[in-house]
Amino acid sequence: MVRALKLDGLDILIESLKKDYLVYAPLSRNGDYFFSILEEEKAYLGCAVTIMPPKRILQPEVQTLFNYTAVDGYSIETPPLDQKQALFGIRPCDVHAMLGFDRVFGGRYEDPYWWERRKNTLVVAANCTTVAEECFCSSWGTGPGLDANYDLLLTDLEDGYLLEIGSPAGEEVAIQLDVPPAGEADLSKKARLLARATASIKKVLGVKPTELHDFLAERFDHPAWQPQADVCFSCGNCTITCPTCYCYNIFEDYSPALKAGERRSEWDSCQLLEFARIAHGFNFRRTRLDRFKHRSIHKLSWMDQQYQTPGCVGCGRCVRWCPSWPVRRGRPTSLADPVEIIGDLMEAV
Amino acid sequence: MADKLKTALFKFTCCAGCQFQLLYFFSPESFLETLDLLDFVYFRMATSKELKEDDHYDLAFIEGAISTTEDIEKVKKIRKQSDIVVGYGACAAHGGVQSIGDWTPQRKLEETVYPNPLQMKSIKVHPVDEFIRVDYQLRGCPIDEVEFMELIRALAAKKEPYLREYPVCVECKFANNICILLMRQGVLESMCLGPVTRAGCRVACTRNMRACFGCRGPMTNPNIPEMVRTFKGKGFTEHEIFTRFTEYAGLSPEFSEGARAYYERKAPYYERPEWRAA
Numbered sequence A: 001m002v003r004a005l006k007l008d009g010l011d012i013l014i015e016s017l018k019k020d021y022l023v024y025a026p027l028s029r030n031g032d033y034f035f036s037i038l039e040e041e042k043a044y045l046g047c048a049v050t051i052m053p054p055k056r057i058l059q060p061e062v063q064t065l066f067n068y069t070a071v072d073g074y075s076i077e078t079p080p081l082d083q084k085q086a087l088f089g090i091r092p093c094d095v096h097a098m099l100g101f102d103r104v105f106g107g108r109y110e111d112p113y114w115w116e117r118r119k120n121t122l123v124v125a126a127n128c129t130t131v132a133e134e135c136f137c138s139s140w141g142t143g144p145g146l147d148a149n150y151d152l153l154l155t156d157l158e159d160g161y162l163l164e165i166g167s168p169a170g171e172e173v174a175i176q177l178d179v180p181p182a183g184e185a186d187l188s189k190k191a192r193l194l195a196r197a198t199a200s201i202k203k204v205l206g207v208k209p210t211e212l213h214d215f216l217a218e219r220f221d222h223p224a225w226q227p228q229a230d231v232c233f234s235c236g237n238c239t240i241t242c243p244t245c246y247c248y249n250i251f252e253d254y255s256p257a258l259k260a261g262e263r264r265s266e267w268d269s270c271q272l273l274e275f276a277r278i279a280h281g282f283n284f285r286r287t288r289l290d291r292f293k294h295r296s297i298h299k300l301s302w303m304d305q306q307y308q309t310p311g312c313v314g315c316g317r318c319v320r321w322c323p324s325w326p327v328r329r330g331r332p333t334s335l336a337d338p339v340e341i342i343g344d345l346m347e348a349v
Numbered sequence B: 001m002a003d004k005l006k007t008a009l010f011k012f013t014c015c016a017g018c019q020f021q022l023l024y025f026f027s028p029e030s031f032l033e034t035l036d037l038l039d040f041v042y043f044r045m046a047t048s049k050e051l052k053e054d055d056h057y058d059l060a061f062i063e064g065a066i067s068t069t070e071d072i073e074k075v076k077k078i079r080k081q082s083d084i085v086v087g088y089g090a091c092a093a094h095g096g097v098q099s100i101g102d103w104t105p106q107r108k109l110e111e112t113v114y115p116n117p118l119q120m121k122s123i124k125v126h127p128v129d130e131f132i133r134v135d136y137q138l139r140g141c142p143i144d145e146v147e148f149m150e151l152i153r154a155l156a157a158k159k160e161p162y163l164r165e166y167p168v169c170v171e172c173k174f175a176n177n178i179c180i181l182l183m184r185q186g187v188l189e190s191m192c193l194g195p196v197t198r199a200g201c202r203v204a205c206t207r208n209m210r211a212c213f214g215c216r217g218p219m220t221n222p223n224i225p226e227m228v229r230t231f232k233g234k235g236f237t238e239h240e241i242f243t244r245f246t247e248y249a250g251l252s253p254e255f256s257e258g259a260r261a262y263y264e265r266k267a268p269y270y271e272r273p274e275w276r277a278a
């Protein structure tokens, strides 16, 4: 059985984490939440997906790959990546998305930047006992509760917090806390709260994940794609806010005198026109239709075939931040919403 | 390192704010180093050097919009004298603020402003590339210093600059902004043109909870009908939508499509919108 403790409040845990880690947590700003360094503010543990996924801490929007100088030959310097950091309050869906990155940036060609940061990152996850309108993690089995792959796991029990320990690194933090172990009653309350949360999820993907590959392959030329693409801005909001999207571009920032420079990576998006453009201006996905379809199918099928990890974890960010809201089945819906996209494709031709 | 680029900066119809930016930017540090790549032989606001007739320039910045027939001759001459021509700022790129006037008959404008309109020689406002080929555009009101640096050092290094083509939304999300188009209701500040406007400004506006009003002009291949539909859905009036699309870059084919959406007009000129008819 996992070791579990019962906390009255979170301060004691946060103080203890801060001793060894730079702590990132969901913070509130203008009524919304974003993942940032926790200083004086209060970390928010209610279920609210942050505007940007926590992937930005392990794989920043724009990151320095290395700096170089070209005076008396070349010298190259990589930025330090060994900062010990804790992701406090990361949701189960986002943890699953992070495991997806482990597969994409792992395997045959490891991404050293990802892995250096990943190794130094403590995952202090938080189960969702309440869910937001946009969530559909239960369709993927990626939430609202987390079973494994955490160092520490919090559950808000209303009369305190359950803290489960999932790794030796987590144990090192927990051992410093002078709090009692949790009882049977706490664990069964957690199970009850999570069952209630699961039951309260309204959004359901119309097709089972295992059947999605065939479903989408059969509907590659379905007429529903075109009207969807017609109202898409190709703005990239849906992929940039997505915790599983890993595409990036590389560019160079160099000193005017060409004596020094910095190579950077920057998130890219398959929704942008220039994404699949190559030399001489040829573009593999020039039309909006091709791009819209690519994102949808890559998320819902190809990524799983390629990396054995789902390209969607049901976090609902794309649902929330897509600026295009067409009326489907009699109500305004987010164009980027995977549940609605599948819904459109389920309609008979 | 190559020799400095022999450079001139010409001003046409505009507020000169973009050239003022060159004197005003202090950061990042390498900005001054970038300026050092340029040898300004003509730059009225910064040097007392006089314009030499028939000089040759490696690089010419053209700031401002074209609004008289003499301007047309002048920019054509500059084109002949220069290897590289850069449209400098929103007015050069799309006509800028004064292009709002293009949607009203020229005579009407002149009668409103001048006691003796028959003396006036001005024509409708045009972007510079209406008349001459422009090699690069630095967009925005005002221009962005990082983009300026990228362009200049790329030209000095003889490589293609990396100027973003994607929409403002991308940079907006990079900045962790909350989307004001979606989250704010009932105020003009939520009428955000970000999904169709070209990025590169590092979201000066949405970072401060202000809607993007499209000062950098359209991105490549924007979805204008969807933008109009979105604004309509948010309850904005025809006049408001028209005004938003024509504030800075209404002369671009893309934004004029948005402005025309309500009036079903063939050209941006000659017919007065309903709200002006009274």
Ligand code: SF4
Pocket: A238, A241, A242, A243, A244, A299, A311, A312, A313, A314, A315, A316, A317, A318, A319, A338
């Ligand atoms: S596709 Fe949408 S719901 Fe799925 S993980 Fe990405 S942002 Fe979340």
Ligand code: SF4
Pocket: A239, A244, A245, A246, A247, A268, A269, A270, A271, A294, A295, A296, A298, A299
């Ligand atoms: S959906 Fe697009 S941006 Fe996201 S991982 Fe796939 S190809 Fe990349």
Ligand code: SF4
Pocket: A231, A232, A233, A234, A235, A236, A237, A238, A239, A271, A321, A322, A323, A324, A335, A336
């Ligand atoms: S689906 Fe929505 S968020 Fe994604 S590119 Fe299209 S309009 Fe933008």
Ligand code: SF4
Pocket: A237, A323, B168, B169, B170, B172, B173, B177, B178, B179, B180, B181, B182, B192, B193, B194, B195, B206, B212
């Ligand atoms: S606020 Fe404007 S620029 Fe930012 S994401 Fe929303 S629509 Fe795009």
Ligand code: SF4
Pocket: B140, B141, B168, B197, B198, B201, B202, B203, B204, B205, B206, B211, B212, B213, B214, B215, B216, B217
């Ligand atoms: S957000 Fe829009 S209006 Fe504001 S500076 Fe950028 S392009 Fe211009």
